[in-house]
Amino acid sequence: EAQVTQNPRYLITVTGKKLTVTCSQNMNHEYMSWYRQDPGLGLRQIYYSMNVEVTDKGDVPEGYKVSRKEKRNFPLILESPSPNQTSLYFCASSLLGQGDSYGYTFGSGTRLTVV
């Protein structure tokens, strides 16, 4: 089944404790992206990647890191999480140039709480 897999689904952590949210897709998509969803703000892009070793900042990149060492994986790293990073996170992927025809495939989401 074609899908984007995020792990974990739920995570509660403490301020300052480094964490990684994994994202993997099995559709050979070039493009991958991370979004965060907050009430009243919709989804905002954190980082994106056009291909292996090619990443760039989105609209809200502060406090986050990403890497794209393999085409299928695009982990989101929070080096020192803070409570304002408590949010619902989505990973998404698409074929370059095909995002309109097929939409963007989203992962199931990761609900992160930082206390």
Added chain:
Amino acid sequence: AQKITQTQPGMFVQEKEAVTLDCTYDTSDPSYGLFWYKQPSSGEMIFLIYQGSYDQQNATEGRYSLNFQKARKSANLVISASQLGDSAMYFCAMSKHQGAQKLVFGQGTRLTINP
């Protein structure tokens, strides 16, 4: 900069009625794509429908249609014959140009279908 506005935080509709969810957008790009996503209470993002800025006809997908009025910069989602399973959060989004990957989202509209 691109912007999506959804002015209806919540809507309540009787089952089997048609419902229109409003979406207006702002962009200076001549070429762009418009999307609607459904987010049920389980949290996943489900792609519903896409409209390209140069498409002459309004997009339709089953019970979903997109009422695209380019001059007014609106892209309203119309759901015909609503069902209880349509209760969800709905997001309007746009991409900078057809085939591009960054999505800008609106704040969302929570739709509740009453039996």
